[in-house]
Amino acid sequence: GDSVTQMEGPVTLSEEAFLTINCTYTATGYPSLFWYVQYPGEGLQLLLKATKADDKGSNKGFEATYRKETTSFHLEKGSVQVSDSAVYFCALSHSGGYQKVTFGTGTKLQVIP
């Protein structure tokens, strides 16, 4: 079955540091890939997505590239802010009437001033 593996957290960075959160997946076919963000006490919000190999999703300074050859979708940001502190989830889904989403376990990011 499908699976998503994320790096263990928490990840602690100083403000303006470079961020990478690793995500690899196992799936048949060509799934769509997503990053969601969850701020404390809230639901998940879609951060970015990519639907085919070599696509780059980007939003709010975050980027991730769909790498079919390495089955990866690493999240990056060049300069993090305190307001980026949250839990980040990598996820995949397949096309179809019911798009079951497989989530990773989440990576907590703490950005300190």
Added chain:
Amino acid sequence: SQTIHQWPATLVQPVGSPLSLECTVEGTSNPNLYWYRQAAGRGLQLLFYSVGIGQISSEVPQNLSASRPQDRQFILSSKKLLLSDSGFYLCAWSQSGGRGQPQHFGDGTRLSIL
């Protein structure tokens, strides 16, 4: 634009009491609907999903049930709550069909069982 509403935001219930959590979606029709549970510091567990009125699929056997009485309404219920039912419950929706349709989440209900 589409919105999703989930209530209540927090709930404290005694063991053995019933439960009803409600979720409604606005601005779309025939959405796929989902209920997830998130234990403290953990990932998401899919509990139920629905592709249409009256159509409910359960992912895991448990003490909970779900219903979809209207196209954009999804209800999570229990007749008798257990301590293990504590957690953060999230409702979500997605467009049916197509490729790369993301799920959109409500703000969640924090359920504490005493």
